[in-house]
Amino acid sequence: MTVAGAWNVENLFRPDGDFGPRDADTYQAKIQGLADIISRADADVLAVEEVGDPTALDDVAALLEGEWRTVTSAIFEPAHPIRVGFLSRLPFEVIADVATFPMLVQPVQADDTGATIQKMGRGALAVRIREDSGRDLVMAACHLKSKLLSFPGPGGTSRFAPHDEGERARVAGYALDRRTAEAVTVRALADDLLAGDGTTRQVMVVGDLNDEPQAATTQILLGPPGSELGTPGADRPDTGDAARLWNLAPRLPEEERYSRIYHGRRELIDHLLVSQALLGRTAEVHTLHPGTLPSITDDPAARRNAPASDHALIYTRLSN
Numbered sequence: 001m002t003v004a005g006a007w008n009v010e011n012l013f014r015p016d017g018d019f020g021p022r023d024a025d026t027y028q029a030k031i032q033g034l035a036d037i038i039s040r041a042d043a044d045v046l047a048v049e050e051v052g053d054p055t056a057l058d059d060v061a062a063l064l065e066g067e068w069r070t071v072t073s074a075i076f077e078p079a080h081p082i083r084v085g086f087l088s089r090l091p092f093e094v095i096a097d098v099a100t101f102p103m104l105v106q107p108v109q110a111d112d113t114g115a116t117i118q119k120m121g122r123g124a125l126a127v128r129i130r131e132d133s134g135r136d137l138v139m140a141a142c143h144l145k146s147k148l149l150s151f152p153g154p155g156g157t158s159r160f161a162p163h164d165e166g167e168r169a170r171v172a173g174y175a176l177d178r179r180t181a182e183a184v185t186v187r188a189l190a191d192d193l194l195a196g197d198g199t200t201r202q203v204m205v206v207g208d209l210n211d212e213p214q215a216a217t218t219q220i221l222l223g224p225p226g227s228e229l230g231t232p233g234a235d236r237p238d239t240g241d242a243a244r245l246w247n248l249a250p251r252l253p254e255e256e257r258y259s260r261i262y263h264g265r266r267e268l269i270d271h272l273l274v275s276q277a278l279l280g281r282t283a284e285v286h287t288l289h290p291g292t293l294p295s296i297t298d299d300p301a302a303r304r305n306a307p308a309s310d311h312a313l314i315y316t317r318l319s320n
Helices: 024-041 054-062 165-194 216-222
Strands: 002-012 045-051 069-072 083-088 092-100 119-130 136-143 203-208 260-262 265-267 270-274 284-288 313-318
Touching: 002 024, 002 054, 002 136, 002 203, 002 270, 024 054, 024 284, 024 313, 045 054, 045 136, 045 203, 054 069, 054 083, 069 092, 069 119, 083 119, 083 136, 092 165, 119 165, 136 165, 165 203, 165 216, 216 270, 270 313
Parallel strands: 002 045, 136 203
Antiparallel strands: 002 313, 045 083, 069 083, 092 119, 119 136, 203 270, 260 265, 284 313
16 A cells, blocks of 8 residues: 655745744754654655755655655745655656746736746656555646735835735736646646556646635646546546546545635645546545644744644555
8 A cells, every 4th residue: 555645844944044943943843743744644655845945854754764765846936945845765756847837828927017937936846656566656746826925025025915905906816827827837747647548547646736626726737527526427437537637635534624724714725636547546535734733824924933834734545
């Protein structure tokens, strides 16, 4: 059995920098909290998001039992250098590290100055993993543009409250355009990984999509519609199966069907999407977090010294 999942580890930086915990003791508490949850999940391979310092991910790996391997994407935004990666006790090889929007997707507006971007803020990273059974499992990790908005402040600083509703609406629109283009980019990567053979290729696209299962951006990643879990077509083969990804959210126990709490409201924004070849292996799906998840606000800096993460780890047990 292979346990595979995804976790936004929330601003994983070593202390004393611009983003990490302010002292060594707080940092040690954070990485120990992360390691404890990973051990409780009995994870074999985990896609991780918000890795600010790759050496901090190595620090987490050092607290886990056995030999673990780590890798992070080479692509990230310099202003806030968080990236995706993998933490695995199974051998793997990197097969893709992409960020540029597909050819026909035009650059999107990023702010009020009219500046545009034509690549994801955080690259999507894909690896091929060799399971203990000898089978190959392909996983792609992604972290789409956040719904938490920041606005330009004086001297290059950021603020988390808009001047007025017009500014809030514009910046939310820019973020949505970016998240949409990023979803299209990750779907293009999924097309490459599936190669029109999802009925036999074991492919997972996982990570923090920053939107819930029915959101348009999340739906883009699924590919051909018509056989979603929980619908009448779920058990009927069709021509879309070779290109389709299935969101495992419906297989979560109802009481676990959230991965973050925002202003007191539970949200499921972290997802596991699998090809048809994996559907029969993924009956058990769970989220896991330390006790009660915190309710976050619109100021991410408020949790700089917080332990563990503000997201739940989401994972599935793949039967042999």
